[in-house]
Amino acid sequence: MSGPWEAVIGLEIHVQLATRTKMFCGCDLSFGDPPNTHTCPVCLAHPGALPVVNREAIRLGILAGLALGCSVPPACEFHRKNYFYPDNPKAYQISQYDAPLCVGGRVAVLLPDGRDLEVGITRAHLEEDAAKLVHLGAGGRRAGAEASGVDFNRGGTPLLEIVTEPDLRSAADAGAFLRQLRQTLRALGVSDVNMEEGSLRADANVSVRQAGERALGTKTELKNMNSFRFLERGIDAELARQTALLEAGGRVVQETLHFDPDAGEIHSLRSKEEAHDYRYFPEPDLVPLAPDQAWVEELRASLPELPVARRGRWYELGLTYEDAEVLSETAELGEYFEQVAELAEPKAAANWIRGELRAQLREAGQEPWESRVTPALLAELIGLREDGTLSEPGAKEVLAEVVRTGASPAAVVEQRGLGQISDDGELTALVERLLADNPDQAEQLRGGKDKLVGYFVGQAMKATGGRADPARVGQLVREKAAG
Amino acid sequence: MIDDATVRHVARLARLRLGPEEEARMREELSGILEHVERIQALDLDEVPPTTHVVELLNVVREDEPRECLSQEEALREAPEVIEGMFAVVKFE
Amino acid sequence: MSALHELTAEQGVAALHAGEASAAEMVDAALARVEDDRWGSFLAVDAEGARGRAREIDALAERPPLAGVPIAIKDALSTRDLTTTAGSRILEGFRPVYTATCVERLERAGAVVIGKTNMDEFAMGSSTENSAYQLTRNPWDGGRVPGGSSGGSAAAVAAYQAPWALGSDTGGSIRQPAALCGIVGMKPTYGAVSRSGLIAFASSLDQVGPFARTVRDAALLLSHIVGRDELDSTSLDWPEPIAVPEATDLEGVRVGVVDELMGDGVEPGVRAAVDAALARIEGLGGSVERVSLATTEHGVATYYLIAPAECSSNLARFDGIRYGPRFDDARDLLEHYEVTRGEGFGPEVKRRVMLGTFALASGYYDAYYLRAQKVRTLIRRDFDAAFERVDVLVSPTSPTTAFRIGERVQDPLAMYLSDVCTIPSSLAGLPSLSIPCGLSDGLPVGLQLAGAAFSENRLLSVAHALEAAIGFDPRPPGVL
Numbered sequence A: 001m002s003g004p005w006e007a008v009i010g011l012e013i014h015v016q017l018a019t020r021t022k023m024f025c026g027c028d029l030s031f032g033d034p035p036n037t038h039t040c041p042v043c044l045a046h047p048g049a050l051p052v053v054n055r056e057a058i059r060l061g062i063l064a065g066l067a068l069g070c071s072v073p074p075a076c077e078f079h080r081k082n083y084f085y086p087d088n089p090k091a092y093q094i095s096q097y098d099a100p101l102c103v104g105g106r107v108a109v110l111l112p113d114g115r116d117l118e119v120g121i122t123r124a125h126l127e128e129d130a131a132k133l134v135h136l137g138a139g140g141r142r143a144g145a146e147a148s149g150v151d152f153n154r155g156g157t158p159l160l161e162i163v164t165e166p167d168l169r170s171a172a173d174a175g176a177f178l179r180q181l182r183q184t185l186r187a188l189g190v191s192d193v194n195m196e197e198g199s200l201r202a203d204a205n206v207s208v209r210q211a212g213e214r215a216l217g218t219k220t221e222l223k224n225m226n227s228f229r230f231l232e233r234g235i236d237a238e239l240a241r242q243t244a245l246l247e248a249g250g251r252v253v254q255e256t257l258h259f260d261p262d263a264g265e266i267h268s269l270r271s272k273e274e275a276h277d278y279r280y281f282p283e284p285d286l287v288p289l290a291p292d293q294a295w296v297e298e299l300r301a302s303l304p305e306l307p308v309a310r311r312g313r314w315y316e317l318g319l320t321y322e323d324a325e326v327l328s329e330t331a332e333l334g335e336y337f338e339q340v341a342e343l344a345e346p347k348a349a350a351n352w353i354r355g356e357l358r359a360q361l362r363e364a365g366q367e368p369w370e371s372r373v374t375p376a377l378l379a380e381l382i383g384l385r386e387d388g389t390l391s392e393p394g395a396k397e398v399l400a401e402v403v404r405t406g407a408s409p410a411a412v413v414e415q416r417g418l419g420q421i422s423d424d425g426e427l428t429a430l431v432e433r434l435l436a437d438n439p440d441q442a443e444q445l446r447g448g449k450d451k452l453v454g455y456f457v458g459q460a461m462k463a464t465g466g467r468a469d470p471a472r473v474g475q476l477v478r479e480k481a482a483g
Numbered sequence B: 001m002i003d004d005a006t007v008r009h010v011a012r013l014a015r016l017r018l019g020p021e022e023e024a025r026m027r028e029e030l031s032g033i034l035e036h037v038e039r040i041q042a043l044d045l046d047e048v049p050p051t052t053h054v055v056e057l058l059n060v061v062r063e064d065e066p067r068e069c070l071s072q073e074e075a076l077r078e079a080p081e082v083i084e085g086m087f088a089v090v091k092f093e
Numbered sequence C: 001m002s003a004l005h006e007l008t009a010e011q012g013v014a015a016l017h018a019g020e021a022s023a024a025e026m027v028d029a030a031l032a033r034v035e036d037d038r039w040g041s042f043l044a045v046d047a048e049g050a051r052g053r054a055r056e057i058d059a060l061a062e063r064p065p066l067a068g069v070p071i072a073i074k075d076a077l078s079t080r081d082l083t084t085t086a087g088s089r090i091l092e093g094f095r096p097v098y099t100a101t102c103v104e105r106l107e108r109a110g111a112v113v114i115g116k117t118n119m120d121e122f123a124m125g126s127s128t129e130n131s132a133y134q135l136t137r138n139p140w141d142g143g144r145v146p147g148g149s150s151g152g153s154a155a156a157v158a159a160y161q162a163p164w165a166l167g168s169d170t171g172g173s174i175r176q177p178a179a180l181c182g183i184v185g186m187k188p189t190y191g192a193v194s195r196s197g198l199i200a201f202a203s204s205l206d207q208v209g210p211f212a213r214t215v216r217d218a219a220l221l222l223s224h225i226v227g228r229d230e231l232d233s234t235s236l237d238w239p240e241p242i243a244v245p246e247a248t249d250l251e252g253v254r255v256g257v258v259d260e261l262m263g264d265g266v267e268p269g270v271r272a273a274v275d276a277a278l279a280r281i282e283g284l285g286g287s288v289e290r291v292s293l294a295t296t297e298h299g300v301a302t303y304y305l306i307a308p309a310e311c312s313s314n315l316a317r318f319d320g321i322r323y324g325p326r327f328d329d330a331r332d333l334l335e336h337y338e339v340t341r342g343e344g345f346g347p348e349v350k351r352r353v354m355l356g357t358f359a360l361a362s363g364y365y366d367a368y369y370l371r372a373q374k375v376r377t378l379i380r381r382d383f384d385a386a387f388e389r390v391d392v393l394v395s396p397t398s399p400t401t402a403f404r405i406g407e408r409v410q411d412p413l414a415m416y417l418s419d420v421c422t423i424p425s426s427l428a429g430l431p432s433l434s435i436p437c438g439l440s441d442g443l444p445v446g447l448q449l450a451g452a453a454f455s456e457n458r459l460l461s462v463a464h465a466l467e468a469a470i471g472f473d474p475r476p477p478g479v480l
């Protein structure tokens, strides 16, 4: 077979829900505490201990599902997924199988190149997280481990598993989708969505087919890529591997793979153990859930403006994809921008926040929303710059003072006499004086040496301590030289 | 009813090591039981819904309120082997 | 007053409240009986703990309702710091960190746990011969089994080691040993008693219930353990308090005899005792008619798919990592699991785990597990239809009296078929109890009474009136 090839990618995303307690027991959630200090008979799978569903996990799951355009069926139930592993204490994971909490969603992803990508959401279901396996000795790497330990603090954390349709066509698409998903979940407050800490984890189902082909190729499953960069690099590496294999006349084998970011290589996770047979069956210890439809509607009404909608609005205000990416990093930053943009020109506001404001605050170790530079003060500064009162360097200097003291920019300008001189009378007198004081250069200028305009502008700036409006000075110099 | 390969496959799924004699006996016994169980294959069940729960309860949930956890010592006290505050597992690849 | 150990629980409570005895004396009397180890009914005895709690209760200004009466607990129930093995080597020496809700409720009501009773490993069996630790002997004939799986609890009560005990019943594990030991045993409606702390065999069938020598004691014990528990999502708010029954007649009570359970498989002596009980029912003013439960013939097949399937999953947690002994020095994880579980489980448990794993495995699920769940629906419908016509269904509890030790261990299917009478109501989740209705060749015969869901009070009333009319003497020869 030969190309051109088309990539077909679907994601399975596990999100730790931001509840106080675990999915099926009252142990509080923790990160980084000493091992096995957040456990009970339920999450240690002691004989006779039974699960009880955490209502808040249902609420957060429904919120997320609604934000992804899913519907919430009138009833759902839990199943047992049976497999043996030391991080799975009951030897079954309580999950959802053929009756999940949320089904059939659709999201529009705004891509960097301005395209709009529609991604189908197959389902979103509740389940419990595995415990943490710690491989000790021999450098802590699994292959050479001397012994391993199990820490059940994380075991039983509520998870929402979100499964997409195979609608993504490149690693970059997958990255863009996941970024937007993270912003969405963060805006909803349903999860910390931190890939490094593992509260957001993605597996990718990857296959390739000849462009134009309808049928799907054999897929492989890339497991647990713990950063956006690894996700994209892993998918790219796997696409390259599959394409090379097919072009050489080979065949893709359905299997689970692991991307090693250090080596940039793909490894098979297949062990000598036989294929899994999870023996799903309905969990007899839990009764079905029937989310009250009025409650679901209440949750729908409570959804905040979603990042995708906000982005659409921001684009109309003149912001770029990069502006939106940066301003969406945290809910607070987005909110800060919104407040500035109410009072000042939005694109200028985005530029100032992304650029000078964050640069100056970084030195102070502050975030904009917790600094002395309130949205109103920043908007005022932007106004002074836009109407020509301040030059670029002048505005930066004023900002530094606002960062330090929280003073009003207009007051700082006043106090320091930093206002830009754009009064024509004043500037004309200045230009005339400079031409007179520098007769040689004035002569050459009149002789047509246009480069000397810059010389006189420089002189004017020097004479006014940077306050002269350089554009106007240039104009006046040319007018006077032309005589 | 059931052959050696199936017995071995099922024993592997269930993580049960069976000796050779145990395996042969298991095949005989399971076959006998499955033969008896076969009688339900004759019933017409197309229109019959399965019973998963005999109680007709829905939405049994708890509030998201923390309960007291076990101390690390209590959590680990029945473990056959402990390592650095964790349950030790055999070295594996 | 008779010797303290001969008192019923009700009499014991009265004696304690009247100040005629102390809890310490009552518990000592029970412990002295337990020391006579002819029957092998206990796996663990907590003499020190029991005496301590009895003294605490004696010191209280006001006695709690159960006043310090001793009780025996099946080893399938988790008891904090008291060894709990479920009769299995895989839990040898296991000391739970928490107590089952039902036991906790009894302790709060003033019952004193004296020890844990023997059982078939993980409640799988009908003779208690599948215990990894010891045999239990039937107090009526030491060469015979006490039934199972709650054989230890049944034997303890029949041998007057405790006035009452808790057992668990999945397909007959309370009713059948009660029948074989000549005492009262009840499996309540599914969901009546919290399963939190009951080591699971088959979650959709398991129920905790009482053993006693009188129906009134069984009712009293049940009254303290029913009701919703926030730790068990399948436990129910109980509609009305369980009353200690007073009825003396059966006027207006419609009794149905299950046709399918009175067939050729029933021993003549058992049939005779059951027929005599039916005559008593009519003598007390009840009506008796024959009722057909056609799906009963599929009960055993259905049960032996559903229960093993659930058990295969429930018992998967026993892996020698978080608790339980280690049997191996395995080189890898697979070997660790296989050796731990291969060594730790006995033959019957392995058989059922295999059967259940098979029934759930891909390619077999629809033909076995799913079909069994559908038959379960048919069985429930059959009962629903029957209870339109009658109030109570009766049958033998077991088609035979106690069999000889060793008689059926080589034939698992024959052992399974002996559960034919108790299984249907388990599958339907209905309350059902066994009372002794006479002797056959010197061995007790049990009469099973089953009712609609939540009909415990009526069932206990009928059983109480009938018990009085039958006048069974619960003292096995040579035991006291």
Ligand SMILES: [Mg+2]
Binding pocket: A095, A127, A161
């Ligand atoms: Mg999952």
Ligand SMILES: [Zn+2]
Binding pocket: A022, A025, A026, A027, A038, A039, A040, A041, A042, A043, A044, A156
């Ligand atoms: Zn817990």
